[in-house]
Amino acid sequence: LRPVEGIRREMAAITASEDLARRVPEPGSRDEIAALARTTNETLTxxxxxxxRQRRFVADASHELRSPIASLRTQLEVAEAHPELLDLPGAVADTVRLQVLAADLLLLARLDAGEKPGSATVELGALVREEVSQRTGDRIAVSVEVPQGCAFEVNGSRGQLSRVIGNLLDNAQRHAEGSVAVSVAADGRGVRVEVRDDGAGVPEDERERIFERFVRLDDARSRDDGGAGLGLAIARDVASRHGGTLTVDRVAEGGAAFRLWLPRSA
Known part of the structure; x- marks a missing residue:
């Protein structure tokens, strides 16, 4: 039992030091004790x-929150000393940006905590039409392609799926030159929602990285538009928790095509 005592002693040292980079000794034997040591080290990894990831998330979130809070405080302090210089639209914009960022961080925290998406039946065609109809402030009109007389039902959270579609449309609006389109169609045993734009597209070597949190390929423009690089990360996370996928490709005429696939309801 000497190897077991070595594993126990190292685990106690890791607990005391909180140094997760340490590993327990793995005996050279090929028995159950060696398997226990390997499994313990894999768990530690x-x-x-x-x-x-949690530390990086907290650091990134703190960085993103610092900018709108500092800007809002500066505007309010200037307004207190010189009311005639109050930039009210700017203060409202910073407040909205802060509110959106806080909502995104709260949703990510709930998803990370394992919140279940629910089992309500959602008709994606109707959800897409409803989401587009509410976007009266878009700079580019969105064309909708949903076949009539077809039901595209999936199971999940209506609010979270609406958030995914909204995030994909926000991303398309940010990068499109003059055209944004969304379509819904059957795809095997599931439903595919595709959002296309005629912008510059996404480079092939960046098509996975853009779904990471706080990633922005065009940092300056995204920051000006209020984006924090969380929309696509949230969209993929929600898609995954609904048993689906979210990918991006390049359309033949240029631009990006984001494809959300979800399994049909039973």
Whole structure:
């Protein structure tokens, strides 16, 4: 049992030091004790990566929150000393940006905590039409392609799926030159929602990175538009938790095509 005591002693040291980079000794034997040591080290590796992601998330969130809060405070302090210089539209814009960022962070926290998407039946065609009809402030009109007389029903959270479609349309509006289109169609045993734009598209080597949190390929423009690089990360996370996928490709005429696939309801 000497190897077991070595594993126990190292685990106690890791607990005391909170140093997840340490690993327990793995005996050279090929028995159950060696398997226990390997499994313990694999668990420590996963925990270390999880803690690192959490630290990076907190650091990024703090950085993103600092900018609108500082800007809003500056505007209010100037207005207090010189009321005639109050930039009311700017203060409202910063407040809205802060509100959106806080809502995104709260949703990500709920998703990370394992919140279940629910089992309500959602008709994606109707959901897409409703989402587009509410977007009266878009700079580019969105064309909708949904076949008549077809039911595209999936199971999940209506609010979260609406958020996914809204995030994809926001992204398209940010990068499109003059055209944004969304379509709904059957795809095998599921339903595909595709959002297309005629912008510059996404470079092939960046098509996975854009779904990471706080990633912006065009940092300056995204920051000016109030984006924090969370919309696509939220969209993919929600799609995954609904048993679906979210990918991006390049359309033949140029631009990006984001394809959301969800399994049909039973």
């Amino acid at each position: 996963v925990l270390e990566a999880s803690v690192e």
